[in-house]
Amino acid sequence: MGxxxxxxxxxxxxxxxxxxxxxxEFNRSLTLIADKKLLIDNIISRIKQIxxxxxxxxxxxxxxxxRYVPEGNFLPPLLDGRSIYFTPGxxxxxxxxxxxxxxxxxxxxxxxxYLEPIEHARLDHLRAELIYPLSVMNExxxxxxxxxxxxxxxxxxxxxxxxxxLFDQAAFAIEHSILHxxxxxxxxxxxxxxxxxxxxxLAAGAAHEIRNPLTAIRxxxxxxxxxxxxxxxxxxxxEVISEVDRINKILQGLLSFARPGDLNVTTFNFEELLSQVxxxxxxxxxxxxxxxxxxxxxxxxxxxxxxxxLRQVLxxxxxxxxxxxxxxxxxxxxxxxxxxxxxxxxxxxxxxxxIAVTDSGCGISNENIEKIFNPFFTTKSEGTGLGLxxxxxxxxxxDGDIEVISHKDNGTSxxxxxxxxxxxxx
Ligand SMILES: Nc1ncnc2c1ncn2[C@@H]1O[C@H](COP(=O)(O)OP(=O)(O)O)[C@@H](O)[C@H]1O
Ligand SMILES: [Mg+2]
Numbered sequence: 001m002g003x004x005x006x007x008x009x010x011x012x013x014x015x016x017x018x019x020x021x022x023x024x025e026f027n028r029s030l031t032l033i034a035d036k037k038l039l040i041d042n043i044i045s046r047i048k049q050i051x052x053x054x055x056x057x058x059x060x061x062x063x064x065x066x067r068y069v070p071e072g073n074f075l076p077p078l079l080d081g082r083s084i085y086f087t088p089g090x091x092x093x094x095x096x097x098x099x100x101x102x103x104x105x106x107x108x109x110x111x112x113x114y115l116e117p118i119e120h121a122r123l124d125h126l127r128a129e130l131i132y133p134l135s136v137m138n139e140x141x142x143x144x145x146x147x148x149x150x151x152x153x154x155x156x157x158x159x160x161x162x163x164x165x166l167f168d169q170a171a172f173a174i175e176h177s178i179l180h181x182x183x184x185x186x187x188x189x190x191x192x193x194x195x196x197x198x199x200x201x202l203a204a205g206a207a208h209e210i211r212n213p214l215t216a217i218r219x220x221x222x223x224x225x226x227x228x229x230x231x232x233x234x235x236x237x238x239e240v241i242s243e244v245d246r247i248n249k250i251l252q253g254l255l256s257f258a259r260p261g262d263l264n265v266t267t268f269n270f271e272e273l274l275s276q277v278x279x280x281x282x283x284x285x286x287x288x289x290x291x292x293x294x295x296x297x298x299x300x301x302x303x304x305x306x307x308x309x310l311r312q313v314l315x316x317x318x319x320x321x322x323x324x325x326x327x328x329x330x331x332x333x334x335x336x337x338x339x340x341x342x343x344x345x346x347x348x349x350x351x352x353x354x355i356a357v358t359d360s361g362c363g364i365s366n367e368n369i370e371k372i373f374n375p376f377f378t379t380k381s382e383g384t385g386l387g388l389x390x391x392x393x394x395x396x397x398x399d400g401d402i403e404v405i406s407h408k409d410n411g412t413s414x415x416x417x418x419x420x421x422x423x424x425x426x
Contacts, residue, residue, distance in 0.1 A: 052149050057128075059085075102131065327361065354415055358414075
């Protein structure tokens with residue numbers, strides 16, 4: 001893309017000059033923005049200033065979903081309740097990647113004929129008239145969808161040339177912001193791992209010290225409660241015992257988080273593990289009137305790792321989802337979806353098992369989302385705040401990762417990515 005298509009500007013020095021200053025101004029305004037969302041919004045509003053267009057949407061490739069999805073704050077309306085996306089294997093992106101040029105929908109009935117019906121529906125919904133590929137170094141990272149001009153005119157050759165230059169620059173700025181985002185994520189993860197390691201050491205020492213006297217307290221109280229016939233006292237003692245049990249639960253959590261023990265590695269069918277765990281939580285699911293759906297679509301469900309520890313990860317994450325739905329009175333839908341599939345990412349491509357748990361619960365605020373993996377972070381009165389810290393530790397020890405997508409009041413998705421081709425030993 002990026003062919004200079006101006007018909008007359010090369011012969012018109014004034015126009016050339018204006019164009020050059022417009023481009024460099026556009027470029028300057030983008031280079032200072034590292035935040036992807038802000039950058040996208042900025043590109044969209046600047047394009048609207050330069051060319052009178054009603055709507056501009058930018059779709060970018062998303063590594064974790066393997067799809068092109070809308071980005072920024074000005075998102076297209078949902079289609080049948082779902083966010084619009086395109087797939088890299090689909091005909092539209094195929095066309096864009098092969099042709100490396102804009103697609104003016106009105107002028108190209110032949111291309112429209114070639115597209116799939118679902119793509120037609122999506123383009124109609126976006127009211128897209130003109131589509132530009134966003135590529136850097138021959139790699140198609142996304143596309144820009146422009147609707148009709150506000151003056152109802154048709155796009156001219158000049159528009160095509162100008163937009164093509166602008167989007168070439170935009171593609172570079174976006175690529176830069178994506179790299180920046182990845183770098184920032186790596187740093188956050190490094191800090192997270194560090195904090196967990198230091199805390200783990202401290203916690204393990206303390207937990208051991210506390211456990212012994214606690215066991216003594218519990219058995220003494222149990223002994224005393226046998227002798228009392230006074231119902232008030234008896235109730236008080238029972239309460240003390242349940243508090244002691246609570247402390248014990250916290251300590252157990254601390255210990256398993258601090259001293260995870262070696263991995264007991266076997267090769268097992270993850271699908272079976274998943275259905276075991278679902279059977280375990282089923283009574284709570286039924287009791288809370290939750291609609292549970294599980295979609296397993298993995299050609300290769302086999303995984304080498306510590307089955308017991310991974311069972312704990314699944315259980316913790318599912319229990320959190322059930323808690324989140326119980327904590328959301330607005331949630332009449334109560335949907336819990338568990339899915340598993342094989343995914344290939346990176347180059348060379350590495351096979352991953354992706355297990356996603358999605359709930360329609362209370363969601364997580366932007367402010368809290370950074371904290372949920374911190375040990376002791378909890379928003380529940382009875383919570384320990386250790387569940388996700390433990391999960392993260394276990395998944396990291398399997399060279400995997402946990403991704404969180406959540407919006408306050410709008411449900412949560414936790415996606416566990418586990419690489420399948422790592423050779424592990426006990
Ligand atoms: N599915 C979810 N939906 C909403 N919030 C969640 C979800 N999972 C985790 N959280 C938030 O993360 C916090 C930490 O979770 P966790 O480490 O398991 O500790 P706990 O469950 O004991 O609170 C929870 O208190 C809750 O605020
Ligand atoms: Mg929990």
